[in-house]
Amino acid sequence: MDARRPLLFFDSGVGGLSVLAPTRALLPQAPIVYVADSAGYPYGTRSEAEIAGRVPALLGRLVERYRPRLIVIACNTASTIALAAVRAALDVPVVGTVPAIKPAAELSRTRVIGVLGTKATVRQPYVDDLAARFAADCTVIRHGSAELVDIAEAKLRGEPPDPARIAAVLAGLFGQPQGERIDVVVNACTHFPLVGEELAAASPTGVRFVDGGPGIARRVAHLTQGQDWPAAPSGGVAVFTARPPEALFPALARHGLSRAETL
Structure with a gap:
Protein backbone atom coordinates (compact mmCIF):
# COMPACT_ATOMS: atom_id res chain seq x y z
CA MET A 1 0.00 0.00 0.00
CA ASP A 2 1.39 3.38 -1.05
CA ALA A 3 1.74 5.40 2.16
CA ARG A 4 0.43 8.48 0.36
CA ARG A 5 -2.97 6.96 -0.47
CA PRO A 6 -5.56 8.95 1.50
CA LEU A 7 -8.62 8.32 3.57
CA LEU A 8 -11.59 9.84 1.77
CA PHE A 9 -14.43 11.34 3.80
CA PHE A 10 -17.67 12.12 1.99
CA ASP A 11 -20.68 14.22 2.99
CA SER A 12 -23.15 16.58 1.37
CA GLY A 13 -21.57 19.45 3.31
CA VAL A 14 -19.25 20.01 6.25
CA GLY A 15 -21.04 17.73 8.72
CA GLY A 16 -18.51 14.99 8.11
CA LEU A 17 -15.91 17.10 9.90
CA SER A 18 -17.43 15.73 13.11
CA VAL A 19 -16.27 12.29 11.95
CA LEU A 20 -12.97 13.49 10.53
CA ALA A 21 -11.88 15.07 13.84
CA PRO A 22 -11.85 11.88 15.97
CA THR A 23 -10.27 9.96 13.08
CA ARG A 24 -7.42 12.44 12.79
CA ALA A 25 -6.91 12.16 16.55
CA LEU A 26 -6.31 8.40 16.14
CA LEU A 27 -4.48 8.57 12.80
CA PRO A 28 -2.64 11.92 12.68
CA GLN A 29 -0.32 10.79 9.87
CA ALA A 30 -3.13 9.80 7.51
CA PRO A 31 -3.46 11.85 4.32
CA ILE A 32 -7.03 13.14 4.04
CA VAL A 33 -9.36 14.00 1.19
CA TYR A 34 -12.57 15.51 2.50
CA VAL A 35 -15.35 15.78 -0.08
CA ALA A 36 -18.44 17.95 0.29
CA ASP A 37 -21.07 17.44 -2.40
CA SER A 38 -22.02 21.09 -2.11
CA ALA A 39 -23.77 21.01 -5.50
CA GLY A 40 -26.10 18.33 -4.12
CA TYR A 41 -26.53 19.87 -0.64
CA PRO A 42 -28.67 19.26 1.34
CA TYR A 43 -29.25 15.52 1.05
CA GLY A 44 -31.83 15.49 3.83
CA THR A 45 -34.51 17.07 1.65
CA ARG A 46 -33.79 15.04 -1.49
CA SER A 47 -35.61 11.89 -2.54
CA GLU A 48 -34.20 8.43 -1.92
CA ALA A 49 -33.96 7.88 -5.69
CA GLU A 50 -31.84 11.01 -6.17
CA ILE A 51 -29.40 10.04 -3.42
CA ALA A 52 -29.25 6.39 -4.48
CA GLY A 53 -28.23 7.46 -7.99
CA ARG A 54 -25.99 10.40 -7.17
CA VAL A 55 -23.77 9.05 -4.39
CA PRO A 56 -22.36 5.88 -6.05
CA ALA A 57 -21.70 7.73 -9.31
CA LEU A 58 -19.90 10.60 -7.59
CA LEU A 59 -17.83 8.30 -5.39
CA GLY A 60 -16.81 6.34 -8.49
CA ARG A 61 -15.34 9.53 -9.98
CA LEU A 62 -13.61 10.36 -6.70
CA VAL A 63 -12.01 6.92 -6.44
CA GLU A 64 -10.57 7.29 -9.94
CA ARG A 65 -9.17 10.73 -9.14
CA TYR A 66 -7.80 10.27 -5.59
CA ARG A 67 -7.23 6.49 -5.27
CA PRO A 68 -8.23 6.33 -1.59
CA ARG A 69 -7.33 3.34 0.56
CA LEU A 70 -10.69 3.61 2.36
CA ILE A 71 -13.89 5.66 2.06
CA VAL A 72 -15.94 6.98 4.96
CA ILE A 73 -19.45 8.01 4.01
CA ALA A 74 -19.67 10.58 6.79
CA CYS A 75 -23.36 11.24 6.20
CA ASN A 76 -26.22 9.35 7.83
CA THR A 77 -28.65 10.07 4.98
CA ALA A 78 -26.28 8.84 2.27
CA SER A 79 -25.31 5.80 4.33
CA THR A 80 -28.84 4.66 5.15
CA ILE A 81 -29.84 4.96 1.48
CA ALA A 82 -26.77 4.25 -0.67
CA LEU A 83 -24.19 2.34 1.40
CA ALA A 84 -24.97 -1.09 -0.06
CA ALA A 85 -24.88 0.22 -3.63
CA VAL A 86 -21.55 1.97 -3.05
CA ARG A 87 -19.99 -1.16 -1.59
CA ALA A 88 -21.24 -3.21 -4.53
CA ALA A 89 -19.89 -0.74 -7.09
CA LEU A 90 -16.43 0.01 -5.69
CA ASP A 91 -13.45 -2.20 -4.93
CA VAL A 92 -12.48 -0.08 -1.91
CA PRO A 93 -13.38 -0.61 1.77
CA VAL A 94 -16.34 1.62 2.66
CA VAL A 95 -17.34 2.60 6.20
CA GLY A 96 -20.83 3.99 6.65
CA THR A 97 -22.39 6.21 9.28
CA VAL A 98 -25.56 4.97 10.95
CA PRO A 99 -27.56 6.39 13.87
CA ALA A 100 -26.01 5.48 17.23
CA GLY A 212 -21.23 7.77 15.82
CA GLY A 213 -18.04 9.77 15.21
CA PRO A 214 -15.74 8.12 17.79
CA GLY A 215 -16.93 4.64 16.86
CA ILE A 216 -16.33 5.29 13.17
CA ALA A 217 -12.84 6.55 13.95
CA ARG A 218 -12.05 3.33 15.82
CA ARG A 219 -13.39 1.30 12.90
CA VAL A 220 -11.19 3.16 10.41
CA ALA A 221 -8.15 2.65 12.66
CA HIS A 222 -8.92 -1.07 12.88
CA LEU A 223 -9.37 -1.51 9.12
CA THR A 224 -6.09 0.28 8.36
CA GLN A 225 -4.06 -1.32 11.14
CA GLY A 226 -0.58 -2.26 9.94
CA GLN A 227 -0.75 -0.13 6.79
CA ASP A 228 2.00 2.31 5.89
CA TRP A 229 1.52 6.05 6.45
CA PRO A 230 3.78 9.02 5.71
CA ALA A 231 6.51 9.50 8.30
CA ALA A 232 5.21 12.89 9.42
CA PRO A 233 1.65 14.02 10.19
CA SER A 234 -0.17 14.70 6.95
CA GLY A 235 -2.45 17.52 5.94
CA GLY A 236 -5.49 17.26 3.77
CA VAL A 237 -7.47 18.73 0.91
CA ALA A 238 -11.13 19.72 0.91
CA VAL A 239 -12.95 19.03 -2.35
CA PHE A 240 -16.27 20.65 -3.25
CA THR A 241 -18.63 19.95 -6.12
CA ALA A 242 -19.59 23.65 -6.18
CA ARG A 243 -17.42 26.65 -5.34
CA PRO A 244 -17.16 26.93 -1.52
CA PRO A 245 -17.51 30.22 0.38
CA GLU A 246 -14.20 31.65 1.59
CA ALA A 247 -15.75 32.13 5.04
CA LEU A 248 -15.51 28.37 5.45
CA PHE A 249 -11.74 28.18 4.95
CA PRO A 250 -10.71 28.93 8.58
CA ALA A 251 -12.86 26.05 9.86
CA LEU A 252 -11.39 23.72 7.24
CA ALA A 253 -7.87 24.73 8.30
CA ARG A 254 -8.70 23.95 11.95
CA HIS A 255 -9.50 20.41 10.81
CA GLY A 256 -6.19 20.04 8.99
CA LEU A 257 -7.56 20.79 5.52
CA SER A 258 -4.99 23.26 4.26
CA ARG A 259 -6.28 23.72 0.72
CA ALA A 260 -9.56 23.51 -1.16
CA GLU A 261 -10.44 22.63 -4.73
CA THR A 262 -13.55 22.18 -6.82
CA LEU A 263 -14.31 18.87 -8.53
Missing part, protein backbone atom coordinates in the same frame (compact mmCIF):
# COMPACT_ATOMS: atom_id res chain seq x y z
CA ILE A 101 -29.18 3.86 18.57
CA LYS A 102 -27.37 0.96 20.23
CA PRO A 103 -25.17 3.09 22.54
CA ALA A 104 -28.13 5.39 23.22
CA ALA A 105 -30.23 2.45 24.41
CA GLU A 106 -27.35 1.26 26.59
CA LEU A 107 -27.18 4.68 28.27
CA SER A 108 -30.89 5.36 28.71
CA ARG A 109 -32.43 4.95 32.14
CA THR A 110 -35.94 6.15 31.25
CA ARG A 111 -36.04 3.83 28.21
CA VAL A 112 -37.17 6.74 26.03
CA ILE A 113 -34.60 7.93 23.49
CA GLY A 114 -34.73 10.59 20.80
CA VAL A 115 -33.39 10.36 17.27
CA LEU A 116 -32.60 13.74 15.77
CA GLY A 117 -31.64 13.66 12.11
CA THR A 118 -32.69 14.82 8.68
CA LYS A 119 -36.17 13.97 7.47
CA ALA A 120 -34.67 11.58 4.92
CA THR A 121 -32.76 9.69 7.62
CA VAL A 122 -35.39 9.39 10.34
CA ARG A 123 -37.95 7.85 7.96
CA GLN A 124 -35.64 5.10 6.69
CA PRO A 125 -36.43 1.41 7.32
CA TYR A 126 -32.77 1.11 8.37
CA VAL A 127 -33.63 3.16 11.46
CA ASP A 128 -36.62 0.89 12.15
CA ASP A 129 -34.29 -2.09 12.03
CA LEU A 130 -31.74 -0.52 14.40
CA ALA A 131 -34.49 0.34 16.87
CA ALA A 132 -35.92 -3.18 16.72
CA ARG A 133 -32.51 -4.83 17.15
CA PHE A 134 -30.94 -2.62 19.80
CA ALA A 135 -33.74 -0.66 21.49
CA ALA A 136 -36.68 -3.03 21.49
CA ASP A 137 -37.54 -2.15 25.10
CA CYS A 138 -37.32 1.59 24.43
CA THR A 139 -39.69 4.15 23.04
CA VAL A 140 -37.86 5.76 20.14
CA ILE A 141 -39.04 9.27 19.24
CA ARG A 142 -37.81 10.75 15.96
CA HIS A 143 -37.63 14.26 14.59
CA GLY A 144 -36.23 15.43 11.27
CA SER A 145 -34.77 18.90 10.79
CA ALA A 146 -33.24 20.44 7.70
CA GLU A 147 -32.90 23.77 9.51
CA LEU A 148 -30.40 22.39 12.00
CA VAL A 149 -28.16 21.31 9.13
CA ASP A 150 -28.16 24.87 7.81
CA ILE A 151 -27.44 26.24 11.30
CA ALA A 152 -24.40 23.96 11.62
CA GLU A 153 -23.10 24.96 8.19
CA ALA A 154 -23.52 28.63 9.06
CA LYS A 155 -21.69 28.19 12.37
CA LEU A 156 -18.61 26.92 10.55
CA ARG A 157 -18.76 29.99 8.34
CA GLY A 158 -18.51 32.11 11.49
CA GLU A 159 -22.21 32.86 12.03
CA PRO A 160 -23.23 32.26 15.70
CA PRO A 161 -26.32 30.01 16.03
CA ASP A 162 -29.52 31.67 17.20
CA PRO A 163 -30.59 29.98 20.48
CA ALA A 164 -34.26 30.53 19.60
CA ARG A 165 -33.86 28.56 16.36
CA ILE A 166 -32.11 25.72 18.21
CA ALA A 167 -34.89 25.65 20.83
CA ALA A 168 -37.56 25.57 18.13
CA VAL A 169 -35.94 22.55 16.49
CA LEU A 170 -35.69 20.69 19.79
CA ALA A 171 -39.32 21.48 20.60
CA GLY A 172 -40.21 19.24 17.66
CA LEU A 173 -38.51 16.36 19.47
CA PHE A 174 -39.21 16.95 23.16
CA GLY A 175 -42.74 18.23 22.44
CA GLN A 176 -43.93 14.86 21.11
CA PRO A 177 -45.89 12.45 23.38
CA GLN A 178 -43.48 11.08 26.04
CA GLY A 179 -40.85 13.51 24.79
CA GLU A 180 -40.42 14.88 28.30
CA ARG A 181 -39.03 11.45 29.32
CA ILE A 182 -36.20 11.46 26.76
CA ASP A 183 -32.85 11.19 28.53
CA VAL A 184 -30.59 10.35 25.55
CA VAL A 185 -30.68 11.87 22.06
CA VAL A 186 -28.99 10.33 19.04
CA ASN A 187 -27.41 12.89 16.74
CA ALA A 188 -28.37 11.01 13.58
CA CYS A 189 -26.80 13.61 11.30
CA THR A 190 -23.08 14.31 11.26
CA HIS A 191 -23.79 18.05 11.14
CA PHE A 192 -25.42 18.07 14.55
CA PRO A 193 -22.34 17.45 16.77
CA LEU A 194 -20.96 20.67 15.27
CA VAL A 195 -23.64 22.51 17.28
CA GLY A 196 -23.41 20.12 20.23
CA GLU A 197 -22.89 22.83 22.84
CA GLU A 198 -25.91 24.74 21.60
CA LEU A 199 -28.08 21.61 21.57
CA ALA A 200 -27.08 20.74 25.14
CA ALA A 201 -27.75 24.28 26.35
CA ALA A 202 -31.27 24.26 24.86
CA SER A 203 -32.21 20.78 26.16
CA PRO A 204 -33.69 19.74 29.50
CA THR A 205 -31.16 19.22 32.27
CA GLY A 206 -29.54 15.80 32.24
CA VAL A 207 -30.22 14.92 28.60
CA ARG A 208 -27.20 13.32 26.93
CA PHE A 209 -26.32 13.40 23.24
CA VAL A 210 -24.50 10.58 21.43
CA ASP A 211 -23.16 10.28 17.89
Whole structure:
Protein backbone atom coordinates (compact mmCIF):
# COMPACT_ATOMS: atom_id res chain seq x y z
CA MET A 1 0.00 0.00 0.00
CA ASP A 2 1.39 3.38 -1.05
CA ALA A 3 1.74 5.40 2.16
CA ARG A 4 0.43 8.48 0.36
CA ARG A 5 -2.97 6.96 -0.47
CA PRO A 6 -5.56 8.95 1.50
CA LEU A 7 -8.62 8.32 3.57
CA LEU A 8 -11.59 9.84 1.77
CA PHE A 9 -14.43 11.34 3.80
CA PHE A 10 -17.67 12.12 1.99
CA ASP A 11 -20.68 14.22 2.99
CA SER A 12 -23.15 16.58 1.37
CA GLY A 13 -21.57 19.45 3.31
CA VAL A 14 -19.25 20.01 6.25
CA GLY A 15 -21.04 17.73 8.72
CA GLY A 16 -18.51 14.99 8.11
CA LEU A 17 -15.91 17.10 9.90
CA SER A 18 -17.43 15.73 13.11
CA VAL A 19 -16.27 12.29 11.95
CA LEU A 20 -12.97 13.49 10.53
CA ALA A 21 -11.88 15.07 13.84
CA PRO A 22 -11.85 11.88 15.97
CA THR A 23 -10.27 9.96 13.08
CA ARG A 24 -7.42 12.44 12.79
CA ALA A 25 -6.91 12.16 16.55
CA LEU A 26 -6.31 8.40 16.14
CA LEU A 27 -4.48 8.57 12.80
CA PRO A 28 -2.64 11.92 12.68
CA GLN A 29 -0.32 10.79 9.87
CA ALA A 30 -3.13 9.80 7.51
CA PRO A 31 -3.46 11.85 4.32
CA ILE A 32 -7.03 13.14 4.04
CA VAL A 33 -9.36 14.00 1.19
CA TYR A 34 -12.57 15.51 2.50
CA VAL A 35 -15.35 15.78 -0.08
CA ALA A 36 -18.44 17.95 0.29
CA ASP A 37 -21.07 17.44 -2.40
CA SER A 38 -22.02 21.09 -2.11
CA ALA A 39 -23.77 21.01 -5.50
CA GLY A 40 -26.10 18.33 -4.12
CA TYR A 41 -26.53 19.87 -0.64
CA PRO A 42 -28.67 19.26 1.34
CA TYR A 43 -29.25 15.52 1.05
CA GLY A 44 -31.83 15.49 3.83
CA THR A 45 -34.51 17.07 1.65
CA ARG A 46 -33.79 15.04 -1.49
CA SER A 47 -35.61 11.89 -2.54
CA GLU A 48 -34.20 8.43 -1.92
CA ALA A 49 -33.96 7.88 -5.69
CA GLU A 50 -31.84 11.01 -6.17
CA ILE A 51 -29.40 10.04 -3.42
CA ALA A 52 -29.25 6.39 -4.48
CA GLY A 53 -28.23 7.46 -7.99
CA ARG A 54 -25.99 10.40 -7.17
CA VAL A 55 -23.77 9.05 -4.39
CA PRO A 56 -22.36 5.88 -6.05
CA ALA A 57 -21.70 7.73 -9.31
CA LEU A 58 -19.90 10.60 -7.59
CA LEU A 59 -17.83 8.30 -5.39
CA GLY A 60 -16.81 6.34 -8.49
CA ARG A 61 -15.34 9.53 -9.98
CA LEU A 62 -13.61 10.36 -6.70
CA VAL A 63 -12.01 6.92 -6.44
CA GLU A 64 -10.57 7.29 -9.94
CA ARG A 65 -9.17 10.73 -9.14
CA TYR A 66 -7.80 10.27 -5.59
CA ARG A 67 -7.23 6.49 -5.27
CA PRO A 68 -8.23 6.33 -1.59
CA ARG A 69 -7.33 3.34 0.56
CA LEU A 70 -10.69 3.61 2.36
CA ILE A 71 -13.89 5.66 2.06
CA VAL A 72 -15.94 6.98 4.96
CA ILE A 73 -19.45 8.01 4.01
CA ALA A 74 -19.67 10.58 6.79
CA CYS A 75 -23.36 11.24 6.20
CA ASN A 76 -26.22 9.35 7.83
CA THR A 77 -28.65 10.07 4.98
CA ALA A 78 -26.28 8.84 2.27
CA SER A 79 -25.31 5.80 4.33
CA THR A 80 -28.84 4.66 5.15
CA ILE A 81 -29.84 4.96 1.48
CA ALA A 82 -26.77 4.25 -0.67
CA LEU A 83 -24.19 2.34 1.40
CA ALA A 84 -24.97 -1.09 -0.06
CA ALA A 85 -24.88 0.22 -3.63
CA VAL A 86 -21.55 1.97 -3.05
CA ARG A 87 -19.99 -1.16 -1.59
CA ALA A 88 -21.24 -3.21 -4.53
CA ALA A 89 -19.89 -0.74 -7.09
CA LEU A 90 -16.43 0.01 -5.69
CA ASP A 91 -13.45 -2.20 -4.93
CA VAL A 92 -12.48 -0.08 -1.91
CA PRO A 93 -13.38 -0.61 1.77
CA VAL A 94 -16.34 1.62 2.66
CA VAL A 95 -17.34 2.60 6.20
CA GLY A 96 -20.83 3.99 6.65
CA THR A 97 -22.39 6.21 9.28
CA VAL A 98 -25.56 4.97 10.95
CA PRO A 99 -27.56 6.39 13.87
CA ALA A 100 -26.01 5.48 17.23
CA ILE A 101 -29.18 3.86 18.57
CA LYS A 102 -27.37 0.96 20.23
CA PRO A 103 -25.17 3.09 22.54
CA ALA A 104 -28.13 5.39 23.22
CA ALA A 105 -30.23 2.45 24.41
CA GLU A 106 -27.35 1.26 26.59
CA LEU A 107 -27.18 4.68 28.27
CA SER A 108 -30.89 5.36 28.71
CA ARG A 109 -32.43 4.95 32.14
CA THR A 110 -35.94 6.15 31.25
CA ARG A 111 -36.04 3.83 28.21
CA VAL A 112 -37.17 6.74 26.03
CA ILE A 113 -34.60 7.93 23.49
CA GLY A 114 -34.73 10.59 20.80
CA VAL A 115 -33.39 10.36 17.27
CA LEU A 116 -32.60 13.74 15.77
CA GLY A 117 -31.64 13.66 12.11
CA THR A 118 -32.69 14.82 8.68
CA LYS A 119 -36.17 13.97 7.47
CA ALA A 120 -34.67 11.58 4.92
CA THR A 121 -32.76 9.69 7.62
CA VAL A 122 -35.39 9.39 10.34
CA ARG A 123 -37.95 7.85 7.96
CA GLN A 124 -35.64 5.10 6.69
CA PRO A 125 -36.43 1.41 7.32
CA TYR A 126 -32.77 1.11 8.37
CA VAL A 127 -33.63 3.16 11.46
CA ASP A 128 -36.62 0.89 12.15
CA ASP A 129 -34.29 -2.09 12.03
CA LEU A 130 -31.74 -0.52 14.40
CA ALA A 131 -34.49 0.34 16.87
CA ALA A 132 -35.92 -3.18 16.72
CA ARG A 133 -32.51 -4.83 17.15
CA PHE A 134 -30.94 -2.62 19.80
CA ALA A 135 -33.74 -0.66 21.49
CA ALA A 136 -36.68 -3.03 21.49
CA ASP A 137 -37.54 -2.15 25.10
CA CYS A 138 -37.32 1.59 24.43
CA THR A 139 -39.69 4.15 23.04
CA VAL A 140 -37.86 5.76 20.14
CA ILE A 141 -39.04 9.27 19.24
CA ARG A 142 -37.81 10.75 15.96
CA HIS A 143 -37.63 14.26 14.59
CA GLY A 144 -36.23 15.43 11.27
CA SER A 145 -34.77 18.90 10.79
CA ALA A 146 -33.24 20.44 7.70
CA GLU A 147 -32.90 23.77 9.51
CA LEU A 148 -30.40 22.39 12.00
CA VAL A 149 -28.16 21.31 9.13
CA ASP A 150 -28.16 24.87 7.81
CA ILE A 151 -27.44 26.24 11.30
CA ALA A 152 -24.40 23.96 11.62
CA GLU A 153 -23.10 24.96 8.19
CA ALA A 154 -23.52 28.63 9.06
CA LYS A 155 -21.69 28.19 12.37
CA LEU A 156 -18.61 26.92 10.55
CA ARG A 157 -18.76 29.99 8.34
CA GLY A 158 -18.51 32.11 11.49
CA GLU A 159 -22.21 32.86 12.03
CA PRO A 160 -23.23 32.26 15.70
CA PRO A 161 -26.32 30.01 16.03
CA ASP A 162 -29.52 31.67 17.20
CA PRO A 163 -30.59 29.98 20.48
CA ALA A 164 -34.26 30.53 19.60
CA ARG A 165 -33.86 28.56 16.36
CA ILE A 166 -32.11 25.72 18.21
CA ALA A 167 -34.89 25.65 20.83
CA ALA A 168 -37.56 25.57 18.13
CA VAL A 169 -35.94 22.55 16.49
CA LEU A 170 -35.69 20.69 19.79
CA ALA A 171 -39.32 21.48 20.60
CA GLY A 172 -40.21 19.24 17.66
CA LEU A 173 -38.51 16.36 19.47
CA PHE A 174 -39.21 16.95 23.16
CA GLY A 175 -42.74 18.23 22.44
CA GLN A 176 -43.93 14.86 21.11
CA PRO A 177 -45.89 12.45 23.38
CA GLN A 178 -43.48 11.08 26.04
CA GLY A 179 -40.85 13.51 24.79
CA GLU A 180 -40.42 14.88 28.30
CA ARG A 181 -39.03 11.45 29.32
CA ILE A 182 -36.20 11.46 26.76
CA ASP A 183 -32.85 11.19 28.53
CA VAL A 184 -30.59 10.35 25.55
CA VAL A 185 -30.68 11.87 22.06
CA VAL A 186 -28.99 10.33 19.04
CA ASN A 187 -27.41 12.89 16.74
CA ALA A 188 -28.37 11.01 13.58
CA CYS A 189 -26.80 13.61 11.30
CA THR A 190 -23.08 14.31 11.26
CA HIS A 191 -23.79 18.05 11.14
CA PHE A 192 -25.42 18.07 14.55
CA PRO A 193 -22.34 17.45 16.77
CA LEU A 194 -20.96 20.67 15.27
CA VAL A 195 -23.64 22.51 17.28
CA GLY A 196 -23.41 20.12 20.23
CA GLU A 197 -22.89 22.83 22.84
CA GLU A 198 -25.91 24.74 21.60
CA LEU A 199 -28.08 21.61 21.57
CA ALA A 200 -27.08 20.74 25.14
CA ALA A 201 -27.75 24.28 26.35
CA ALA A 202 -31.27 24.26 24.86
CA SER A 203 -32.21 20.78 26.16
CA PRO A 204 -33.69 19.74 29.50
CA THR A 205 -31.16 19.22 32.27
CA GLY A 206 -29.54 15.80 32.24
CA VAL A 207 -30.22 14.92 28.60
CA ARG A 208 -27.20 13.32 26.93
CA PHE A 209 -26.32 13.40 23.24
CA VAL A 210 -24.50 10.58 21.43
CA ASP A 211 -23.16 10.28 17.89
CA GLY A 212 -21.23 7.77 15.82
CA GLY A 213 -18.04 9.77 15.21
CA PRO A 214 -15.74 8.12 17.79
CA GLY A 215 -16.93 4.64 16.86
CA ILE A 216 -16.33 5.29 13.17
CA ALA A 217 -12.84 6.55 13.95
CA ARG A 218 -12.05 3.33 15.82
CA ARG A 219 -13.39 1.30 12.90
CA VAL A 220 -11.19 3.16 10.41
CA ALA A 221 -8.15 2.65 12.66
CA HIS A 222 -8.92 -1.07 12.88
CA LEU A 223 -9.37 -1.51 9.12
CA THR A 224 -6.09 0.28 8.36
CA GLN A 225 -4.06 -1.32 11.14
CA GLY A 226 -0.58 -2.26 9.94
CA GLN A 227 -0.75 -0.13 6.79
CA ASP A 228 2.00 2.31 5.89
CA TRP A 229 1.52 6.05 6.45
CA PRO A 230 3.78 9.02 5.71
CA ALA A 231 6.51 9.50 8.30
CA ALA A 232 5.21 12.89 9.42
CA PRO A 233 1.65 14.02 10.19
CA SER A 234 -0.17 14.70 6.95
CA GLY A 235 -2.45 17.52 5.94
CA GLY A 236 -5.49 17.26 3.77
CA VAL A 237 -7.47 18.73 0.91
CA ALA A 238 -11.13 19.72 0.91
CA VAL A 239 -12.95 19.03 -2.35
CA PHE A 240 -16.27 20.65 -3.25
CA THR A 241 -18.63 19.95 -6.12
CA ALA A 242 -19.59 23.65 -6.18
CA ARG A 243 -17.42 26.65 -5.34
CA PRO A 244 -17.16 26.93 -1.52
CA PRO A 245 -17.51 30.22 0.38
CA GLU A 246 -14.20 31.65 1.59
CA ALA A 247 -15.75 32.13 5.04
CA LEU A 248 -15.51 28.37 5.45
CA PHE A 249 -11.74 28.18 4.95
CA PRO A 250 -10.71 28.93 8.58
CA ALA A 251 -12.86 26.05 9.86
CA LEU A 252 -11.39 23.72 7.24
CA ALA A 253 -7.87 24.73 8.30
CA ARG A 254 -8.70 23.95 11.95
CA HIS A 255 -9.50 20.41 10.81
CA GLY A 256 -6.19 20.04 8.99
CA LEU A 257 -7.56 20.79 5.52
CA SER A 258 -4.99 23.26 4.26
CA ARG A 259 -6.28 23.72 0.72
CA ALA A 260 -9.56 23.51 -1.16
CA GLU A 261 -10.44 22.63 -4.73
CA THR A 262 -13.55 22.18 -6.82
CA LEU A 263 -14.31 18.87 -8.53
